[in-house]
Amino acid sequence: MALPELMAFIAIIILRGLTKVPSLSDCWSANLGNPQIIATMSRNRFKDIMRHLCFDDRDTRSERTKTDKFAAISAMWSSFVTNCITSYNSGRHITTDEQLFLSKTRCCFLQYVATKPDKFGIKFWAACDLKSKYICNVLPYLCKDPSRPSGERLSENVVLRLMEPFLDKRKNGTTDNFFTLMSLAQPLLRWKTTILGTVNKIHWEIPQSSRQRDCNEFTTQVF
Known part of the structure; x- marks a missing residue:
């Protein structure tokens, strides 16, 4: 496979992300297909490349x-994330959340989430620009992380790592109640970064007067 064909293959993957079609085969169908994808490469050729394309040295993978x-995709993944960070100037508001991508690959960090449409998959933590939905930074969830500081919650660690390239730039991070904690807001504030998010009223740091509200969650902003 020559480099132009590889670039065309990657272009189709990007177009698939912009085209809401039920399955891969539908991208080449007469009714639902994307004319640009059909003109770029045949369906059989795309599937053949997808089946055999590898970005890793299997001989050294077990050691790494x-x-x-x-390790199977670590080198290319690091390059992708670096490009995401450096290739776009995000707006002031950056949203942090999780995303489960469908996968049945056998690996130690495969997740099962009963509430998701796709029950099995690999979970990623992502920080996205609020307006454009551009991925500013992203981390795979690999279960227990030995590099996480002792005593630091997973939610705090995730947001701090995702927001690290944007600290001290007067950004605002938007989170849900899994991430929104006073212990997270304080270090962000020192880096001139605010946080806006929903919090569960049962958290110990929520004032007793606020816990008497009828709603289960409310929105708070820490400056």
Whole structure:
């Protein structure tokens, strides 16, 4: 496969993300297909490349997985994330949340979430620009992380790592009640970063007067 064909393959993957079609095969169908995808490459050729394309040296993978669970794609993934961070100037508001991508690959960090439409998958933590939905930073969830500081909650660690490239730039992070904590807001504030998010009223740091509200959640902003 020559480089132009590889670039065309990647372009189709990007177009698939912009085209809401039920399945891969539908991208080439007469009714639901994307004319640009159909003109770029045949469906059989795309599937053939998808089946055989590999970005990793399998001979050394077992050794590298001892220290890096994401070793099978780690090098390319790091390059992708770096490009996401450096190639776009995000707006002031950055939203942090999780995303489960469908996968049945056998790996130690495969997740099962009963409430998701796709029950099995690989979970990613993502920070996205509020207006454009552009992925500003993203992390794979690899279960237990030995590098996480002792005593630091997972939610705090995730937001601080995702927001690290944007600290001290007067950004605002928007989160849901899994991430919104006073212990997270305080270090962000020192880096001139605010946080806006929903919080559960049962959190110990919520004033007793606020817990008497009828709603289960309310919105608070920490400056």
